[in-house]
Amino acid sequence: MERNRKTSSFEDVISQPEDSIDLAVAALLIAKDEYPDLDIHNHLKKIDELAKRVNNQLNSVKEKSFLTIIQQINMVLFEQEGFYGNIRDYYDPRNSFLNEVLNRRTGIPVTLSLVYMEIGKRLGIQFFGIGMPGHFIVKGWYQGSSLLIDPFHQGRLLNEEDCQKQLREINGKNVQFISSYLDTLNKCSILCRILVNLKMIYLKKKDFSRALNVIEKIILLSPQQPREIRDRGLVHLQLNNFSAAIQDWKKYLQLDPKAPDVEQIRNKLRQVALQVARQN
Numbered sequence: 001m002e003r004n005r006k007t008s009s010f011e012d013v014i015s016q017p018e019d020s021i022d023l024a025v026a027a028l029l030i031a032k033d034e035y036p037d038l039d040i041h042n043h044l045k046k047i048d049e050l051a052k053r054v055n056n057q058l059n060s061v062k063e064k065s066f067l068t069i070i071q072q073i074n075m076v077l078f079e080q081e082g083f084y085g086n087i088r089d090y091y092d093p094r095n096s097f098l099n100e101v102l103n104r105r106t107g108i109p110v111t112l113s114l115v116y117m118e119i120g121k122r123l124g125i126q127f128f129g130i131g132m133p134g135h136f137i138v139k140g141w142y143q144g145s146s147l148l149i150d151p152f153h154q155g156r157l158l159n160e161e162d163c164q165k166q167l168r169e170i171n172g173k174n175v176q177f178i179s180s181y182l183d184t185l186n187k188c189s190i191l192c193r194i195l196v197n198l199k200m201i202y203l204k205k206k207d208f209s210r211a212l213n214v215i216e217k218i219i220l221l222s223p224q225q226p227r228e229i230r231d232r233g234l235v236h237l238q239l240n241n242f243s244a245a246i247q248d249w250k251k252y253l254q255l256d257p258k259a260p261d262v263e264q265i266r267n268k269l270r271q272v273a274l275q276v277a278r279q280n
Helices: 010-014 023-032 040-059 066-080 098-104 109-123 160-171 187-204 208-221 226-238 242-255 262-279
Strands: 126-132 135-142 145-150 156-158
Touching: 010 023, 010 187, 010 208, 023 040, 023 098, 023 109, 023 187, 040 066, 040 098, 040 109, 066 109, 066 135, 066 145, 098 109, 109 126, 109 135, 109 187, 126 160, 126 187, 135 160, 145 160, 156 160, 187 208, 208 226, 226 242, 226 262, 242 262
Parallel strands: none
Antiparallel strands: 126 135, 135 145, 145 156
């Protein structure tokens, strides 16, 4: 479980090759913007300790099947430590900050899945994130076997039929299940999922300064996402950063000239450019 604990900026961490990105460190760096005094190493140790406890329990088990490993992770995480999916306050931003998830033992599907994945990594088990529409689960691989697990619901084991049912419950009965919904995500996509949740919360609260900071990180992860560049321009407008808004909208129109809202953005662009010209 020992490894290099040197941390730097969010951009430095995510710029590493996929296999070298430390998902927990990156998630804690997202939280560090909100909690400047956050001790990243201390929270990594909390994950280490959880994994150590699972490993100690596994040492007393004769046959270490994949199912047994999952059962021991679930016992430590959900039965002993009391982690749970925060249904009551789902849109509390603290559910998206890994430090708060570890401290409060509650979160949303993606952050609880991240904890699960990080425990697995320390045990030598490969877990990958799966970002179904409206819900996030993990897929584990061990000795040629694979399992789908839902950390938001106490580590419940799933099959494809369960996933189809869950998708309909969240998105409506007429939603068609596509097998690609169970494709695994890379680490940057998982981090984007966390950030998009925060972005939605902050925009709903009209907390534009925090929303801007989150969108900047999304763009670092995926620089050519036209919608994020458009949205950054809209946030800049709310913050009276008119020149920055103009720059983002021009780039958006270049990246996606056939977007359905092209005329709307062009109109905004003309209005803001005229406003800037009048001020000069």
